[in-house]
Amino acid sequence: MFDKIKQGFSRTREQVFDRINHAINAKKKIDDELLEEIEEILISGDVGVETTLEIIENVKQRVRKEKYEESHELYRILREEVAGIFPEKQFREDGLSNRPYVILVIGVNGTGKTTTIGKLANRFRQQGKKVLLAAGDTFRAAAIEQLEIWAQRVNVDLVKHQFGADPGAVAFDAIQAGRSRQADVVIIDTAGRLHTKVNLMEELKKVQRVIQKVDPGAPHLNLLVLDGTTGQN
Structure with a gap:
């Protein structure tokens, strides 16, 4: 398909x-x-x-x-x-002195977060960066599978846990793996959530806290995906 x-x-x-x-x-x-x-x-x-x-x-x-x-x-x-x-944009090098550069991808359901991660991973790979993805959307088994397909397609590493696992644990393991594998960039996927869902927002705060335990300066970029679709129509 x-x-x-x-x-x-x-x-x-x-x-x-x-x-x-x-x-x-x-x-x-x-x-x-x-x-x-x-x-x-x-x-x-x-x-x-x-x-x-x-x-x-x-x-x-x-x-x-x-x-x-x-x-x-x-x-x-x-x-x-x-x-x-449409100038050629190179990934900013500031922050990469503290590898890995951690990107946390957030947004509501169905905006194209996982697909955007695949595109970013491919872009960084083209720039010669070593990339690791983290399947932090553990609420949907399909989300883990989708990110796994993207990782295989663009030839980057993936850290994943079982469906229903703690997303904070996935983020923790991903950053640790990124360090040990000398990755330049770690991109962490998260489950879609509305800002009105208090429990899910608290969970996102927990993911942030876990990330900062591993690296106090991370995430270096919180990427809010509003609409990851392409084209005018």
Whole structure:
């Protein structure tokens, strides 16, 4: 199932770039009609109206200022403008002197916490970081399995306990394991909870206290996931 979804996103991305290439190759000169066509392609490709308009306006300004005329020059300009709007973000190194850097992921049910953790783990791995995940959502057996799938997929370590285990114990063991395995980053998943659920909020406080027993400076980042879904639609 996940492979099919991944293939679907890849096809969408390829279709957008193929359409842009086709539009550019069909014209010899840069004109308003070509720019409008590219604008429509980006919007239909789920880039978003506001972002698309910003990209196109920046492209227009560069074309006028630098006096570009040939359509083949447009693809490079477009790539540079997209890269400028979505700059390559590197994980901040501050805090990593006290390894592992502990991230506690929190939020209500169904916002995409576990999926976000998988994406973060993959991102850190691409940056050469050693990552360890902690399956702290022990209320749902499926949550543990889901995080295990992500750990296998991005090739990172996972610390998990049995379904119904104490999430504080999972966090404790994960940080200890992160230290012994010389992990750069430990990302701890938690069960979804509403702020009105007093018992669950107290449990979250307990997880924080347990983490601070192992490392008084941790968690170094509390990541509240409001909406981990992607795309405009």
